[in-house]
Amino acid sequence: METINTALCSSGLSGIVFHAPFIDLHPGFKLAGSWERSKKLIQEHYPDVKSYPSLEALLADDQVILVVVNTPTYTHYDYTKQALLADKHVVVEKAFTTTVAEAEHLKELAQKQGKKLSVYHNRRWDSDFKTVKKIVKEGLLGDIVEAEFQLQKYKPTLSHKQHVEVPSPGAGTLNNLGPHLIDQALHLFGMPNAIFADIRITRLRSQVDDYFELILYYDKLRVKLKASFLVREPAPGYIIHGTKGSFLKSRADKQEEYLVAGMKPNTLDWYTEPESEYGLLHTEKDTKVIREKVKSSQGSYLGYYDAVYKSIVNNQPIAVTAEDGINVMRIIEAAIKSSNEQKVIALL
Structure with missing residues (x-):
């Protein structure tokens, strides 16, 4: 089996929780190491890998085939x-980048270089979303006329x-959590x-948006996407209504919680929701x-x-795809314009 040596651009939460465990588990990948600036953490978790002192050193390693850019959004481009x-x-x-123009340029560059470029929209592989997708694709609700996807928490502290809370390119909840909901909807x-979008600041001392509500307009369908940090009693994460019926589903996938706790995704029942969350x-x-x-x-x-491996x-x-990432950026840019101007923004 061909091996893809892979290096991370950061060994913080994103690297240790969302990327390294799956790279290490997949038989087709080998974790080569991570670029580390001050804290040297990667070898605490994976003793045999490299700690690169700079991005230049990482990119100069001829053994590295795949690079994971898992640094703050403003550095992605x-x-x-x-x-x-x-x-x-x-x-x-x-989020892929901070602007549509940057995202489009990266797609063109990848094509010119003959390289694969993918955006890490991992929430397509959440157990809850996969369940929703199955219900929709099987036509069990008839023609969908209304859908609502929500990310709701009670987290009044910042x-x-x-890089998430200070005003800067890529900061704010729309850029941080929005891509999850937007990509799932698209x-x-x-x-x-x-x-149409309503983007607001709701928490005390917050300097960046921490609430949004987006309405996506289709010919016969409306999709509402919403995120808030001041919800003690959340509604179902997914509410879908069609000409035949409805489906309500909690946002119950706990992969992130388990990974943060140090659990490894190497069991046959990873990740299976309890019956209480059906x-x-x-x-x-x-x-x-x-x-x-x-x-x-x-x-x-x-x-x-696994999909990245098969692609390479x-x-x-x-x-x-990069185009998937570009489309998410198009929605984000249009949402900001809509909220600022308080009007519906045409996309097509």
């Missing part, structure tokens, strides 16, 4: 560009991550015709009205890296 020019394939964290329903399906089937719980699909971010080694289509 520059670091991804450097990696592509160094003849590396690249996985870049969400994050300790300065993955299911495609690009909308127009968008979604509620209320629809018509074979002329009969049914109302029943639906067993959740199994989630695993390993699926993302077997030249299969990339599961999350």
